[in-house]
Amino acid sequence: MAEKKKLNLAIYWAGACGGCDVSILDTDEKILDIAAAADIKFWPIAMDYKVSDVEALKDNELDVTLFNGAVRNSEQLHLAQLLRKKSKILISYGSCAYLGGIPGLANFSNKEAILERVYKTSESVETNGGAVYPSPKSKVPEGEVEIPELHDYVKALHQVVDVDYFLPGCPPTTDLINLAVNAIITGKLPPKGAVIAADKNLCDSCKRKKTEEKSVKRFYRPHEIIPDNERCLLEQGILCMGPATRGGCGARCIEANMPCRGCFGPAPGVEDMGAKMLAAAASVIDARTPEEAASITATLPDVAGTFYRFNLPVSLLRRAK
Amino acid sequence: MAEEFEPRIVAFLCRWCSYTGADLAGTSRIKYPANVVPIKVMCSGRVDPTFILKSFADGADGVLVCGCHPGDCHYNEGNYNMQKRVPMIKDMLKGFGIEGERFRLDWVSAAEGDKFAEVVTEMTDEVRKLGPLNWKEIKEAVK
Numbered sequence A: 001m002a003e004k005k006k007l008n009l010a011i012y013w014a015g016a017c018g019g020c021d022v023s024i025l026d027t028d029e030k031i032l033d034i035a036a037a038a039d040i041k042f043w044p045i046a047m048d049y050k051v052s053d054v055e056a057l058k059d060n061e062l063d064v065t066l067f068n069g070a071v072r073n074s075e076q077l078h079l080a081q082l083l084r085k086k087s088k089i090l091i092s093y094g095s096c097a098y099l100g101g102i103p104g105l106a107n108f109s110n111k112e113a114i115l116e117r118v119y120k121t122s123e124s125v126e127t128n129g130g131a132v133y134p135s136p137k138s139k140v141p142e143g144e145v146e147i148p149e150l151h152d153y154v155k156a157l158h159q160v161v162d163v164d165y166f167l168p169g170c171p172p173t174t175d176l177i178n179l180a181v182n183a184i185i186t187g188k189l190p191p192k193g194a195v196i197a198a199d200k201n202l203c204d205s206c207k208r209k210k211t212e213e214k215s216v217k218r219f220y221r222p223h224e225i226i227p228d229n230e231r232c233l234l235e236q237g238i239l240c241m242g243p244a245t246r247g248g249c250g251a252r253c254i255e256a257n258m259p260c261r262g263c264f265g266p267a268p269g270v271e272d273m274g275a276k277m278l279a280a281a282a283s284v285i286d287a288r289t290p291e292e293a294a295s296i297t298a299t300l301p302d303v304a305g306t307f308y309r310f311n312l313p314v315s316l317l318r319r320a321k
Numbered sequence B: 001m002a003e004e005f006e007p008r009i010v011a012f013l014c015r016w017c018s019y020t021g022a023d024l025a026g027t028s029r030i031k032y033p034a035n036v037v038p039i040k041v042m043c044s045g046r047v048d049p050t051f052i053l054k055s056f057a058d059g060a061d062g063v064l065v066c067g068c069h070p071g072d073c074h075y076n077e078g079n080y081n082m083q084k085r086v087p088m089i090k091d092m093l094k095g096f097g098i099e100g101e102r103f104r105l106d107w108v109s110a111a112e113g114d115k116f117a118e119v120v121t122e123m124t125d126e127v128r129k130l131g132p133l134n135w136k137e138i139k140e141a142v143k
């Protein structure tokens, strides 16, 4: 039997932590299926190919690119555009690429403030009289050195190039990776733009008992309370993002007695995760007066940062003033 | 002289009390600033926080929500539910650098045309002092 033509595959990390790359290695024996079905053409974390190797490819020569990480500097933007051009299918892989992710929280600040904090006022920095800021081009005795330029704000991948599919998760789960890989190998792909996960919110698949009771007198951070293992965490005052979040992860945090932090992004029909979560969180509190509502809310240390933990760049407001 | 900035304030008014109150202000010719864009809703509790953020994202300088007085909500709990959200909304807006004065919840009954005028006048003055918000431009930086 003639051997099936192998798929040309690229895997790239932009503004990422490396966890998404590790999640691909973490697919146990399935990694062998990937290796059997694909020729890996570019994967900086694991193989020694250069960007020039990608530049040398023909347009659309890559069958699939898994792109993880947010886009926040000139190099990441260049790679996003380059890989888009060279790929038939571009998959936005993981919460950072899909939503901006944890790096997207930087949009609550701005470039100037971040540079100042990191290169000037941070306790561990010695400024020797004047802070040294990275500059995209600098002269050294050997010539000119160029480093990527930091952008003003963090963006999700689809905000800079056209994306075919989204694989959510911080990082995506092995089950969903396998689902996506099988779909690619067998050519049974969902319609363009699909988010490869559940089409309901996380609460819908959560086994915890919901009582509709509104009895929360204060919110707790996970280490401040030993939760009842049967009951809904949110109704116990532990801020669980389940109502606003897309299901499909197998409720892996909930099973471990931890609240959902929202890494799968907005549930279908949810336009703004923060707004949806706000309504859900306010609904469980027991307050009859503005003062009571204020004192209960004061037990939530960082409302904006918590509700937009993974999705600020794709939210309605997208960044702070 | 430079023209004074006229804020645009989106007002969600519950149809059972506050919308009638606003109407009364109009029919009784009580003077109030014309800065308000009224939107009729079934109940103040029906004002999803998404509507509020959307108003700001689309260019509002302020958002006002008015409902029946506590105890008078046509659906009993709607206005209490809205009241519970207010501190969280203010906290959240603060995270984006949006001043608390740009959002307000107040109670206006069907008979309180004068109170409606008062609330709108006060809020318009406060938001005018803060200046334009211009979120349409702010969000353009990330798209």
Ligand code: SF4
Pocket: A015, A016, A017, A018, A019, A020, A021, A068, A069, A093, A094, A095, A096, A097, A101, A102, A169, A170, A171, A172
């Ligand atoms: S989605 Fe999570 S695991 Fe993946 S790169 Fe971002 S932070 Fe890391």
Ligand code: SF4
Pocket: A202, A203, A204, A206, A207, A208, A210, A231, A232, A233, A234, A235, A240, A241, A242, A243, A254, A260
């Ligand atoms: S809020 Fe969290 S714990 Fe409660 S039902 Fe939803 S996912 Fe489960």
Ligand code: SF4
Pocket: A169, A170, A202, A245, A246, A249, A250, A251, A252, A253, A254, A259, A260, A261, A262, A263, A264, A265
């Ligand atoms: S429970 Fe929430 S935070 Fe945890 S993996 Fe699932 S979607 Fe992500």
Ligand code: FES
Pocket: B014, B015, B016, B017, B018, B042, B043, B044, B045, B066, B067, B068, B072, B073, B074, B075, B076, B078, B079
């Ligand atoms: S009906 Fe007026 S606030 Fe509920």
